[in-house]
Amino acid sequence: VGLTGAIDEYRRFVWTNHGTQLRDFNALTQGILEKSMNKLGFAYEEMTGGIRVAYNKGRLWINDIDPKVVLALFLSNPTLERRQYLKSIQTKLALILEGRAGNGHSHGILEEAKRLFVQISKAFENTPAANPPPLLAAAYDMGSS
Helix, strand or coil: CHHHHHHHHHHHHHHHHHHHHHHHHHHHHHHHHHHHHHHHHHHHHHHHHCCCEEEECCEEEECCECHHHHHHHHHHCCEHHHHHHHHHHHHHHHHHHHCCCCCCCCCCHHHHHHHHHHHHHHHHHHCCCECCCCCCCCCCCCCCC
């Protein structure tokens, strides 16, 4: 943050003293400022939201986990534990879609998050989680042994 502030202060100093003579300098420093502010915003969102979002080679990663893999695991063996874990992934996707976590407007993240959110919702509708078998009461009297 200090470096970004110093760059902006120096850019203003140059603009005040040299005006339009150094337009290229002003444009370059403005570009550097925008990149650094974008990086700072991303770091801030990660620290405050607790959700790290990345989109790489057509795959969305949330906290270094590929939600498509979690969905595939749930569909292959829909246990209650997997359903709960997938639900937590869906909650993170909802936060991304609401703009409360991650940088949703960069590199196709929003579109992929929407697609995954819908896929998970459909999986929940169409795939009941396998419940553990209920425990049956003993058919005999425990006190008469």
